Amino acid sequence: xxTLADIxxxxxxxxxxxxxxxxxxxQRKGHTVxxxxxxxxxxxxxxxxxxxxxxxxxxxxxxxxxxxxIKPTSGCVVIDKQQVSGPGADRGFVFxxxxxxxxxxxxxxxxxxxxxxxxxxxxxQELVNDYLNRVGLYKHRHSYPHQxxxxxxxxxxxxxxxxxxxxxxxxxxxxxxxxAQTRQMxxxxxxxxxxxxxxxxxxxxxxxEEAVFLSDKIFVMGFxxxxxxxxxDVSLERPRHTDSFxxxxxxxxxxxxxxxxxxxxxxxxxxx
Amino acid sequence: xxxxxxxxxxxxxxxxxxxxxxxxxIRRVLSLVLFFGLWQxxxxxxxxxxxxxxxxxxxxxxxxxxxxFFSNNPMLHIWASAVRVLSGFAIASVVGISLxxxxxxxxxxxxxxxPPLEILRPIPAVAWIPLAILMFPSSESGMIYITFIGAFFxxxxxxxxxxxxxxxxxxxxxxxxxxxxxxxxKDIVVPGAMPSIASGLVIGMGNAWFCLVTAEILAGxxxxxxxxxxxxxxxxxPPIVMGMLLIGLMGASSTYAVxxxxxxxxxxxxxxxxxx
Numbered sequence: 065x066x067t068l069a070d071i072x073x074x075x076x077x078x079x080x081x082x083x084x085x086x087x088x089x090x091q092r093k094g095h096t097v098x099x100x101x102x103x104x105x106x107x108x109x110x111x112x113x114x115x116x117x118x119x120x121x122x123x124x125x126x127x128x129x130x131x132x133x134i135k136p137t138s139g140c141v142v143i144d145k146q147q148v149s150g151p152g153a154d155r156g157f158v159f160x161x162x163x164x165x166x167x168x169x170x171x172x173x174x175x176x177x178x179x180x181x182x183x184x185x186x187x188x189q190e191l192v193n194d195y196l197n198r199v200g201l202y203k204h205r206h207s208y209p210h211q212x213x214x215x216x217x218x219x220x221x222x223x224x225x226x227x228x229x230x231x232x233x234x235x236x237x238x239x240x241x242x243x244a245q246t247r248q249m250x251x252x253x254x255x256x257x258x259x260x261x262x263x264x265x266x267x268x269x270x271x272x273e274e275a276v277f278l279s280d281k282i283f284v285m286g287f288x289x290x291x292x293x294x295x296x297d298v299s300l301e302r303p304r305h306t307d308s309f310x311x312x313x314x315x316x317x318x319x320x321x322x323x324x325x326x327x328x329x330x331x332x333x334x335x336x
Numbered sequence: 337x338x339x340x341x342x343x344x345x346x347x348x349x350x351x352x353x354x355x356x357x358x359x360x361x362i363r364r365v366l367s368l369v370l371f372f373g374l375w376q377x378x379x380x381x382x383x384x385x386x387x388x389x390x391x392x393x394x395x396x397x398x399x400x401x402x403x404x405f406f407s408n409n410p411m412l413h414i415w416a417s418a419v420r421v422l423s424g425f426a427i428a429s430v431v432g433i434s435l436x437x438x439x440x441x442x443x444x445x446x447x448x449x450x451p452p453l454e455i456l457r458p459i460p461a462v463a464w465i466p467l468a469i470l471m472f473p474s475s476e477s478g479m480i481y482i483t484f485i486g487a488f489f490x491x492x493x494x495x496x497x498x499x500x501x502x503x504x505x506x507x508x509x510x511x512x513x514x515x516x517x518x519x520x521x522k523d524i525v526v527p528g529a530m531p532s533i534a535s536g537l538v539i540g541m542g543n544a545w546f547c548l549v550t551a552e553i554l555a556g557x558x559x560x561x562x563x564x565x566x567x568x569x570x571x572x573x574p575p576i577v578m579g580m581l582l583i584g585l586m587g588a589s590s591t592y593a594v595x596x597x598x599x600x601x602x603x604x605x606x607x608x609x610x611x612x
Binding site: 131132133150151152153155156157159161163165166167168176177180181208209210224225228 | 505506508509510511512513514515516519523524527530602603604605606
């Protein structure tokens with residue numbers, strides 16, 4: 065017999081991420097281009113991690129390997145003791161581009177993963193409506209994506225991934241296309257959902273303040289080939305909100321990260 | 337975004353009746369009036385400069401033969417033609433869409449069945465007449481085959497293109513939600529190809545009518561195409577022009593119907609056109 069305590073302990077165990085000696089290289093015009101060089105990374109369940117680095121450093125590639133879109137050249141990704149071999153519903157993905165299915169309403173988009181898994185209709189409805197309410201989209205549940213603003217579309221994409229209770233949520237610069245105000249609102253909204261669900265999150269960004277604001281851990285990435293240059297623990301108190309940007313701790317941390325990343329950015333600029 | 341900076345006109349938001357009275361409707365009626373007016377004028381003055389209008393039936397003569405046609409059991413001919421065109425179109429839609437989806441999605445199927453189709457595609461409908469007579473048990477089925485040929489290829493090609501252009505991002509979205517190949521196919525590939533399939537159907541419907549005269553050369557005693565061909569053989573010109581216009585009109589209205597029906601199937605689509 066399983067008790068409630070057992071279930072919750074099983075649930076908290078979900079979301080271990082281990083990346084071991086991950087390297088990725090591509091063949092391009094007869095040359096071998098190394099994109100990632102022996103990446104090592106461990107996350108505990110419920111951690112919020114950011115991969116931060118200049119563009120072209122391979123941070124999105126790491127995410128694509130975790131998602132199973134790209135096969136590693138060597139090394140491996142292990143989620144909850146299962147080695148990743150292809151895409152699956154245990155790893156939710158929020159893309160930078162708007163990626164709702166244009167032919168499905170907001171509700172149907174969020175419902176899609178549950179429907180595939182054969183979750184009964186009444187249960188589906190309850191779950192989806194609950195998530196839609198949390199991000200203020202219930203009113204828009206019958207709208208098609210083209211009728212929604214960019215911020216609304218990304219909110220729907222986030223809950224579309226979360227409603228399947230994945231072990232880990234992968235986010236590839238999800239707020240990059242939004243205006244500054246919306247972006248900040250979305251960060252706060254994301255943190256508030258995350259604080260309830262405690263899903264492990266890996267968030268890719270090139271925005272230092274965004275990384276500091278959101279994460280427990282920041283992995284600063286180096287350039288050519290992509291590697292993890294430093295791991296920074298962020299101990300800013302939660303819940304975080306706009307005022308957090310003004311705290312001395314925040315400013316010190318941001319400056320520290322900025323110094324680390326500056327050198328890499330210069331490298332990438334010289335190469336471009 | 338783009339919609340804001342352009343002067344955008346949302347389509348089909350008003351009823352056809354109201355359309356008659358707004359600037360767009362007036363412009364369209366005007367274009368028809370100008371077309372027939374100019375034609376009548378050129379016939380009346382017996383315009384003859386490289387192109388000769390002297391012997392051409394004028395709109396009024398055509399109107400006369402139209403009255404004659406409609407006073408003498410017109411539905412017999414219209415019905416016979418419509419059945420042929422619609423049967424050919426229906427078969428072409430089913431075969432074209434299903435083959436197109438298979439060819440677009442599976443490389444092996446493309447390799448196995450696409451090359452001969454590419455060779456058959458440029459052959460005009462008229463060239464099929466002798467073979468249609470040899471291949472089909474009745475002239476009726478031969479005629480349906482000719483209209484089928486017209487509709488089939490645009491539907492096939494558009495479906496293949498639509499399926500091939502599936503957005504990789506959306507496939508990835510599906511995979512991350514746990515979609516198996518069947519779900520990807522049913523919920524992402526096919527709906528994604530719908531706009532392209534719809535334009536294939538619209539072009540296919542027009543082409544089926546396009547092939548009607550050719551089809552009805554084959555045999556028959558009824559049909560608009562037959563009537564047109566028959567009048568040519570007997571050098572009776574006004575009914576030819578009437579037949580041509582009737583085919584044009586029926587082709588245009590059935591194309592419009594296909595367009596509207598496919599729009600109903602895609603309520604999620606935005607179609608915007610810049611107005612002058």
